[in-house]
Amino acid sequence: MDMARELRDGIGILNFLEGRNFLVTGATGFLAKVLIEKILRVSPNVGKIFLLIKAKDKQAAMDRVKDEIIGCELFKCLRQQYGEGYTNFMLSKLVPVNGDIRESNMGIGDDSFCQITQEVDVIINSAANTTLDERYDAALVANTIAPSRLLSFAKKCKKLSLFLHLSTTYVNGERPGILMEKAFEMGDSRIDSSTQGKLDVHHEINLASDLIETLPPNEVPQKLKEIGLARPRMYGWQNVYQMTKAMGEMMINADRGRVPVVIVRPSVIESTFQEPFPGWIQGYRVLDPLILSYGKGRLPGFLVNPDTVMDVVPADLVANVIIAAMAKHGIVTSPGIDVYHAASSTVNPMTMCDMFNYSHDYFAASPLMDNQGDEIQIADMEYFSSIDSFSSYIQKDIAEKGGLSEEIGPNLNPKQRSRLEARCKRMTENLIHLAKLYEPYMFYRARFDSWNTRKLMRQMSTEESNKFPMDLKSVNWEDYFANAHIPGLKRHVIKKPSSPRQDSI
DSSP, X not given: OHHHHHHHHOSOXXXXXXXXXXXXXXXXXXXXXXXXXXXHHHOTTBOOEEEEEOOSSHHHHHHHHIIIIITOGGGHXXXXXXXXXXXXXXXXXXXXXXXXXXXXXXXXXXXXXXXXXXXXXXXXXXXXXXXXXXXXXXXXXXXXIHHHHHHHHHTTOTTOOEEEEEOOGGGGTTXXXXXXXXXOOTTOOSSOTTTSOOOOHHHHHHHHHHHHHHSOGGGHHHHHHHHHHHHHHHHTOSSHHHHHHHHHHHHHHHHOTTOOEEEEEEOEEESOSSSSSTTOOOSOOSSHHHHHHHHTTSOSEEEOOTTOBOOEEEHHHHHHHHHHHHHHHHHHOXXXXXXXXXXXXXXXXXXXXHHHHHHHHHHHHSOOBOTTSOBOOOOOOXXXXXXXXXXXXXXXXXXXXXXXXXXXXXXXXXXXXXXXXXXHHHHHHHHHHHHHHHHHHHTOOEEEOOHHHHHHHHHSOHHHHHHSOOOGGGOOHHHHIIIIIHHHHHHHTTTSOOXXXXXXX
């Protein structure tokens, strides 16, 4: 009888959202915006959404919210729905809070601190430093120390029903096989403990701070970069982002006490699949430097196993997983920790070869234009299995395209040749750096189990499944790349000059 009622009624997502107050960190980030938009669109009677914004003062925080959220194209459906009342509606729900996740009590002032601790029901931690080759100290502060501080803040919230932390499936490191939705215990590493001492999170934090105190200031940046590369490899992670996010999970699990905790681990988050419209994206995500460089003819080959499964998940489906998990565990409010993977590799796998084929077909039919207005012609992607072979190939390709071929090069005057050589060298170094940074993912051998997420789907009513779709089996990847993702990149990213971000893996 209870099971029948549960199947009929579902989780109760809309009832949960109504009147609830939220605190969101990382609120101006890509995924947080998609999440905020969805909550406001489906639940206009939600309470307040406090947005932690890094700014010099309250007015600057408000200005960022107006510019980066209220004025963002992502919210155009709400703008159409509310018309002239749109801004007033948004400001009645969104409350900018000037603060910084790296500080004690999030750097929140006394007035806001009192209001938030009295009113907030759910805390969503979406803030992170996603740079794959970040300095060790900076990654530790954002990804390991800050979540622990936010959890301490959560314990001061009188009405708190849930602490939801956004992580990444890649905290699982470089182990092959099917990786499960399992919470980290303090000291877990990704290698055999018999060959390496147990990971000590507090030692890692002290290691970074001790280096800052003892080294000459001019040596600190380089040294912290170096140990940001070395420490993850020592314990079985592929980069500093993965390791510090994993240690952040450990700190949360160790310190949570009786606070109900949900950890949602998305894989590679890319543009929206359907909601609020297909193809919305903010900045370069993980695959986008590869896709656009290929479309521009600058990356005709890459260091990658074409059979590697690249686990991709559209942002709107991740937002739905977050909302459904939040409702399920926020209603019950029992102390515990639950982990959900928002991932496609076990239910709807796509290989890197598939992705480049979809990109080839798109750019062959709709070529990008060069600076002279001519269509850029592309060839099939070439795949390389070693950094040496890729480096030789890309150096030669850039030299030929840059006018340094054996036929043209000798005819250049010394000044022209020097300029071209410097430009080609920069381009070559950038692509080789990108290849080294991405190499672990281009040869990744694991897939991510999503049993908990699939169970969550089964617990939803038909109405909830329609309103909060999260079934990655429903995504046709060829259609997604051709009709949503790449057109979205052209509209929202390529039109603006920007440096590629190797983030959010």
